Amino acid sequence: MLASIARFRRDVDGSIAPVIALSLIPIITAVGAAIDYSRANKFRTNMQTALDSALLAGAKDGTSGWAQVAANMFDANLTARARYGSAASPSFVQQADGIYTGIVAGSVQTSVLAMLNIFSLPVSARATAAASDPDNSCILTLDHGQPASHVALTLNGAPIVNLSGCSIRSNTSLNCNGHDGNVTKAISAGTSAGCGQPKSNAITVPDVYAPLATNITKQCGASKPGVTWTPGLAPSGGGVVVVTSGGRTEYHICGDLNLTGTGSFTPAADTVIVIENGSLNIANNAAVTITRTVVVLTGDNTNASAVNFPNGNGKTGSLTLGPPLDAADPWQGVALYQDPALTNNVDNKWGPGASFSADGLVYLGNSNVVTDGNTSSSNAQCSKFVMNSFVTNGKVNLDFDQSVATCSAIGLKQWGGIVVHLMN
Numbered sequence: 001m002l003a004s005i006a007r008f009r010r011d012v013d014g015s016i017a018p019v020i021a022l023s024l025i026p027i028i029t030a031v032g033a034a035i036d037y038s039r040a041n042k043f044r045t046n047m048q049t050a051l052d053s054a055l056l057a058g059a060k061d062g063t064s065g066w067a068q069v070a071a072n073m074f075d076a077n078l079t080a081r082a083r084y085g086s087a088a089s090p091s092f093v094q095q096a097d098g099i100y101t102g103i104v105a106g107s108v109q110t111s112v113l114a115m116l117n118i119f120s121l122p123v124s125a126r127a128t129a130a131a132s133d134p135d136n137s138c139i140l141t142l143d144h145g146q147p148a149s150h151v152a153l154t155l156n157g158a159p160i161v162n163l164s165g166c167s168i169r170s171n172t173s174l175n176c177n178g179h180d181g182n183v184t185k186a187i188s189a190g191t192s193a194g195c196g197q198p199k200s201n202a203i204t205v206p207d208v209y210a211p212l213a214t215n216i217t218k219q220c221g222a223s224k225p226g227v228t229w230t231p232g233l234a235p236s237g238g239g240v241v242v243v244t245s246g247g248r249t250e251y252h253i254c255g256d257l258n259l260t261g262t263g264s265f266t267p268a269a270d271t272v273i274v275i276e277n278g279s280l281n282i283a284n285n286a287a288v289t290i291t292r293t294v295v296v297l298t299g300d301n302t303n304a305s306a307v308n309f310p311n312g313n314g315k316t317g318s319l320t321l322g323p324p325l326d327a328a329d330p331w332q333g334v335a336l337y338q339d340p341a342l343t344n345n346v347d348n349k350w351g352p353g354a355s356f357s358a359d360g361l362v363y364l365g366n367s368n369v370v371t372d373g374n375t376s377s378s379n380a381q382c383s384k385f386v387m388n389s390f391v392t393n394g395k396v397n398l399d400f401d402q403s404v405a406t407c408s409a410i411g412l413k414q415w416g417g418i419v420v421h422l423m424n
Contacts, residue, residue, distance in 0.1 A: 132203030
């Protein structure tokens with residue numbers, strides 16, 4: 001008997017087969033489960049992609065039927081991608097703050113896991129998106145290169161703000177500094193503090209006006225004697241070079257253009273006044289109106305380029321501008337334009353004696369403007385002041401109007417794209 005026991009202990013023939021058979025059960029189950037979970041994850045990824053695209057399409061549509069637009073897009077995209085599972089109808093919601101959300105649930109049928117009575121794996125996806133407001137601002141600060149927390153638009157003191165159909169907007173932050181500004185809307189890519197109808201964390205507005213610089217030509221070279229002009233007749237003298245470009249008359253002012261007296265310049269056709277290597281200076285007691293004309297500031301960046309008004313203390317000056325109106329004119333809707341290549345001495349400080357009214361675009365893209373004076377639409381039509389930063393002090397009067405019809409009438413072009421971005 002002892003010998004038989006010893007032989008049994010030494011004999012292992014045939015024992016490996018049942019061991020392997022038993023070990024294959026968890027191995028095959030694990031491999032099968034991995035395949036099932038991989039298919040579920042792939043379907044969830046496809047479902048997330050379809051939901052993201054659907055939410056972006058719906059938010060960009062922006063109409064009352066945006067949710068149906070999103071649902072149609074989701075169905076079309078998922079049908080093209082669905083191989084392993086199915087999804088229920090997604091739910092789309094627009095929140096009060098303009099944030100869009102989408103939620104969808106689905107399931108993937110299993111193969112190997114079904115042997116363990118797990119017949120499907122649940123999957124879900126969620127997406128959140130924000131849509132920017134089209135830009136209808138009367139005052140826009142670009143604040144180049146600054147973080148969103150930097151304040152580029154500040155209304156100090158007790159400004160008198162009358163905005164009709166437009167907003168104030170900053171590509172960084174803005175602060176009404178204890179005065180709500182009486183604004184229709186205060187929009188910022190950073191924070192809007194102390195302003196009426198604030199909206200923070202908005203999309204930054206691209207500088208759609210910088211490319212207009214390609215229309216600038218220069219004629220003065222190194223000459224810059226400057227010109228003193230009382231509008232009435234066209235500017236003339238040794239510091240003026242007159243050329244015709246694209247069927248338009250261009251008066252190139254070599255150096256400073258000094259506006260004096262009381263008068264107006266209203267040409268019969270669109271006109272360009274190009275100030276090269278100089279500033280636009282409004283003399284004491286001057287009251288000047290220039291219409292159907294764009295005033296362009298350009299140069300080689302060695303001289304100051306600014307718009308200078310009397311600084312108060314009994315000294316006043318008034319400048320009223322109206323832009324070119326011809327739809328074929330590349331300067332249509334532009335009243336004042338500073339070459340974005342200029343960065344040297346381009347800041348502006350307008351004193352209490354300043355009165356600056358303009359219809360159309362006033363573009364001072366690199367200028368930091370501080371004003372104690374009044375700024376407005378000249379004919380209560382359509383104005384847009386664009387600068388790097390803007391600060392008001394005291395009882396400044398900001399009086400602007402915009403409407404789709406009046407802006408279209410003078411050809412003011414604005415960034416109207418609704419940019420939508422995912423937030424998750």
